[in-house]
Amino acid sequence: MKTLIKIALVLALGLSASSVLAFHDGGVAYCAGCHTMHNSQNGALVDAAHPSGNEFLLNTGTASDTCLRCHAAYGQFASGTGFGAGGDFYWVSRTFSWVSRGSTVMSKGDSHGHNIVAPTKGLAADATLASAPGGTFVSGQMGCTSCHDPHGNDNFRLLYGTEMGPYYAGGRYSFANPAPLAKGNSRTTTSGTGIESNVAHTVYKSGMSKWCANCHANFHDDNTTNFVHPTRAMGSSIAGAYNAYVSTDDLVSGNAATSYWGLVPFEAVTVDVATVNSTNYTQGPTGTDEVMCLTCHRAHASPFQDSARWDMTARIMSESHPLATDTGFIQTDVDRKYYGYTFVAEQKSLCNKCHAKDAFDKL
Ligand code: HEC
Ligand code: HEC
Ligand code: HEC
Ligand code: HEC
Ligand code: HEC
Ligand code: HEC
Numbered sequence: 001m002k003t004l005i006k007i008a009l010v011l012a013l014g015l016s017a018s019s020v021l022a023f024h025d026g027g028v029a030y031c032a033g034c035h036t037m038h039n040s041q042n043g044a045l046v047d048a049a050h051p052s053g054n055e056f057l058l059n060t061g062t063a064s065d066t067c068l069r070c071h072a073a074y075g076q077f078a079s080g081t082g083f084g085a086g087g088d089f090y091w092v093s094r095t096f097s098w099v100s101r102g103s104t105v106m107s108k109g110d111s112h113g114h115n116i117v118a119p120t121k122g123l124a125a126d127a128t129l130a131s132a133p134g135g136t137f138v139s140g141q142m143g144c145t146s147c148h149d150p151h152g153n154d155n156f157r158l159l160y161g162t163e164m165g166p167y168y169a170g171g172r173y174s175f176a177n178p179a180p181l182a183k184g185n186s187r188t189t190t191s192g193t194g195i196e197s198n199v200a201h202t203v204y205k206s207g208m209s210k211w212c213a214n215c216h217a218n219f220h221d222d223n224t225t226n227f228v229h230p231t232r233a234m235g236s237s238i239a240g241a242y243n244a245y246v247s248t249d250d251l252v253s254g255n256a257a258t259s260y261w262g263l264v265p266f267e268a269v270t271v272d273v274a275t276v277n278s279t280n281y282t283q284g285p286t287g288t289d290e291v292m293c294l295t296c297h298r299a300h301a302s303p304f305q306d307s308a309r310w311d312m313t314a315r316i317m318s319e320s321h322p323l324a325t326d327t328g329f330i331q332t333d334v335d336r337k338y339y340g341y342t343f344v345a346e347q348k349s350l351c352n353k354c355h356a357k358d359a360f361d362k363l
Pocket of ligand 5: 231297
């Protein structure tokens with residue numbers, strides 16, 4: 001139905017079909033984009049690497065291999081050139097190590113994000129974590145379709161919600177919390193507006209922390225037993241600090257209208273996702289806006305441990321690993337770790353955007 005309306009629009013307005021009819025189309029895409037019925041076309045194998053075919057009649061190995069057939073080049077597995085909000089899964093294949101005070105320290109690939117199982121890209125289940133910390137979801141089941149519905153839905157980024165959870169060990173994993181509300185930019189994250197910046201970035205509204213808690217229940221501060229960083233309304237003094245903060249060198253002259261940092265996002269709870277312009281959004285928080293999981297983490301992967309948005313183990317940002325002195329580095333990794341973002345020379349941890357604990361570090 002939706003497609004018919006769009007076709008009518010294309011005809012009536014003379015728009016180019018490609019700009020209006022997208023692959024997933026908010027609903028189910030053409031089946032052959034992902035499935036092959038016999039693994040045969042014109043007498044040749046559709047997936048030559050798997051002559052006897054694949055589970056679910058997929059046309060490329062596993063679910064994640066199938067997605068990456070198109071999405072690798074869009075920036076979801078692109079040698080670290082995917083500068084998207086979600087992040088580039090390339091980073092889970094990169095391990096860096098260095099010597100600190102006489103002992104070797106590792107920033108392991110499998111700690112850099114969600115380890116999706118995609119053998120055609122050399123990606124395997126997390127070797128360190130058997131299941132989701134704070135939850136039960138088993139690491140070996142992790143793939144693109146643990147979070148995104150391959151058959152489409154109306155949610156932000158086709159994420160699963162309470163309607164139906166992801167395919168899991170022959171059944172479905174039940175999600176207790178709905179998909180988050182947000183507005184994102186292009187799925188192509190190697191160029192254009194899909195590249196996250198202080199101006200163009202996902203505008204998050206609500207529900208992200210609870211959504212992550214579908215698999216990491218005990219890390220959400222709704223649980224009453226554990227001490228964890230809050231994921232809730234910031235309060236006026238923290239929102240004020242965020243807005244005033246420019247850098248370690250200047251904690252005071254910021255302005256709420258332009259204070260948004262793509263690297264330290266929050267949920268703007270009053271925003272209208274239908275009308276907001278996510279390619280030009282610079283408004284800082286008010287006290288009711290919320291700190292959330294993606295304030296500190298990326299949903300896919302990052303160059304840093306714990307899929308962090310910045311190196312949480314570095315004293316100053318310029319000491320973030322990978323560095324050119326690390327074992328295992330390549331120069332492009334060093335160049336790409338912070339997308340296009342830049343910092344003042346002595347910039348301390350970005351936790352300070354809200355907490356200003358670098359008040360006495362001013363040079
Ligand atoms: C974007 C890729 C994609 C497209 C397009 C797609 N599928 Fe699937 N399909 C999958 C994946 C991946 C699985 C494996 C289960 C999972 O990971 O969710 C699957 C599983 C299935 C299953 C078995 C499990 C279930 O959910 O019932 C059926 C049946 C199915 N697909 C039918 C279809 C039909 C019919 C179409 C076209 C109308 C279609 N699919 C289009 C990716 C896709
Ligand atoms: C045949 C190529 C192709 C395959 C295979 C494919 N995609 Fe896509 N995907 C696209 C295109 C084109 C777009 C952008 C247009 C759109 O939203 O339909 C897109 C967009 C998306 C988006 C962003 C949607 C939004 O609302 O902004 C997500 C999420 C996504 N794909 C997930 C997946 C997952 C998960 C799989 C594997 C199950 C998959 N894709 C397989 C071509 C593909
Ligand atoms: C479908 C279940 C699922 C959802 C939803 C989910 N995670 Fe995870 N997460 C896992 C599993 C399983 C692991 C452990 C295996 C791995 O790293 O792939 C994990 C690991 C992690 C790690 C540790 C990475 C490492 O190796 O040290 C972080 C950080 C994380 N998740 C954050 C998040 C955030 C933030 C969200 C919400 C945007 C989220 N997760 C949503 C299942 C999930
Ligand atoms: C742990 C859950 C999870 C897994 C696994 C996951 N995604 Fe995502 N994905 C998300 C979330 C959440 C967002 C929104 C991120 C944001 O805007 O901050 C997203 C965003 C996206 C986007 C929009 C562009 C971007 O980078 O933000 C695309 C396209 C996409 N995912 C495709 C994929 C593909 C392909 C895979 C597998 C290779 C995958 N995702 C695996 C949760 C996941
Ligand atoms: C204020 C920043 C911040 C927020 C907000 C935050 N995290 Fe974390 N997270 C971290 C840091 C830093 C670590 C590294 C380990 C630690 O400090 O406990 C981490 C580690 C993790 C890990 C890996 C644990 C392990 O054993 O390897 C997971 C999973 C995780 N966070 C999930 C979440 C989820 C889910 C949320 C939202 C409910 C969330 N985080 C909110 C900063 C944050
Ligand atoms: C987007 C804003 C924001 C960012 C970024 C942020 N925090 Fe917080 N943090 C908060 C809020 C809000 C509170 C709750 C403060 C309150 O209730 O007074 C808090 C509380 C805390 C507390 C006190 C917890 C308690 O129970 O008393 C610590 C410690 C803390 N944060 C550390 C960190 C660290 C370390 C980082 C970086 C990894 C970080 N925060 C990043 C907003 C933020």
